[in-house]
Amino acid sequence: MSILPRFNFCGVLQFCAPKSATTPSRKTLAPIIQYRFTAIKVDNMRKCTIIFNLILVAGLISCSKEEAAETVLEFTTFDHYFVKNKFHIDSVGSFLEIHDTASFEKVFGAAATMDKITWIVPSDFSDKFVISVVKNFGNNRYDLKITKISFSDGIVRVDYSYNLIEKNLSYSSTGNSIALIKTLSYDAIHFYENGKFIRKTSMQD
Numbered sequence: 001m002s003i004l005p006r007f008n009f010c011g012v013l014q015f016c017a018p019k020s021a022t023t024p025s026r027k028t029l030a031p032i033i034q035y036r037f038t039a040i041k042v043d044n045m046r047k048c049t050i051i052f053n054l055i056l057v058a059g060l061i062s063c064s065k066e067e068a069a070e071t072v073l074e075f076t077t078f079d080h081y082f083v084k085n086k087f088h089i090d091s092v093g094s095f096l097e098i099h100d101t102a103s104f105e106k107v108f109g110a111a112a113t114m115d116k117i118t119w120i121v122p123s124d125f126s127d128k129f130v131i132s133v134v135k136n137f138g139n140n141r142y143d144l145k146i147t148k149i150s151f152s153d154g155i156v157r158v159d160y161s162y163n164l165i166e167k168n169l170s171y172s173s174t175g176n177s178i179a180l181i182k183t184l185s186y187d188a189i190h191f192y193e194n195g196k197f198i199r200k201t202s203m204q205d
Contacts, residue, residue, distance in 0.1 A: 070152040075131075075179040077146060080117050081108040083174045089136045095158075095191045095199045098130040107134070108178070120180060127183050133160050133191065134176045140167040146177045154187035162193050 083089070087107050098104045101122040110119060120130065135144055141164075148159040160177055188202040 070150050073149045073151055073156070073181055073184075075146070075149050075181040078118075078120060078178045078180065080111045080113055080115075080119075081176065081178055082111050083107060083134055083176055084109050087134070089134055089174060091136075092198065093136070094132075094134040095189070095201055096130070096132040096134065097189055097201055098132065100125050104130060107132075108176070120178075124180060128180050129183055130178060130180055131156075131158055131189065132176055132178045133158070135162065135174065137173045137175050139169045139172050141165045141169060141173070142175060144175045144177050146179045149179060149181060151184065151186065156184075156186045156189040157192065158189060159192045159195070 084107060087094075096107065098107070104120065104125075131146070131149065133144060133146065135142065143163045143165055144160065146158060146160045148157075150157045150159075158179075188200050190200045191198045
């Protein structure tokens with residue numbers, strides 16, 4: 001009996017006997033089975049390698065976009081303003097964006113000082129606006145400070161530190177941190193206290 005070599009439609013080499021011949025023995029089929037198993041194994045390994053490389057490249061591109069998207073914004077802080085008594089402060093704090101002098105003066109007053117101080121003036125609001133965090137300290141004293149403002153994908157992110165300095169004082173007080181930044185188009189402002197998300201605001205609020 002003669003075995004005729006041929007390739008099937010998948011390109012796998014097979015050895016087939018003529019139709020009139022008897023069924024090939026196990027010894028004859030062994031090379032065929034081994035060849036097909038090896039071909040399938042190699043093909044699967046190639047597919048896994050390709051998928052892994054695609055996932056790796058996608059991850060690198062995503063990280064690159066996220067890093068490139070964030071822009072750190074310059075800002076000026078002002079320390080010599082107090083919060084007026086009539087302004088209501090939310091329990092977790094008030095997070096403000098102010099775009100005109102009238103709104104600013106409803107919340108803040110200028111503290112009397114002998115030092116030469118730069119104040120926020122009406123002309124500043126022509127191309128800038130105020131972002132502020134206001135806290136009710138109660139009978140404690142805290143250090144409250146806006147430390148970083150950044151912009152990414154329509155969101156202004158405001159990072160501020162809020163740390164206890166002294167507690168159980170004989171008086172209560174409030175505190176604020178005021179930043180003046182260039183006007184820009186944005187969807188919302190997100191506030192982060194010591195790295196933790198606290199509140200978001202938008203111009204529609």
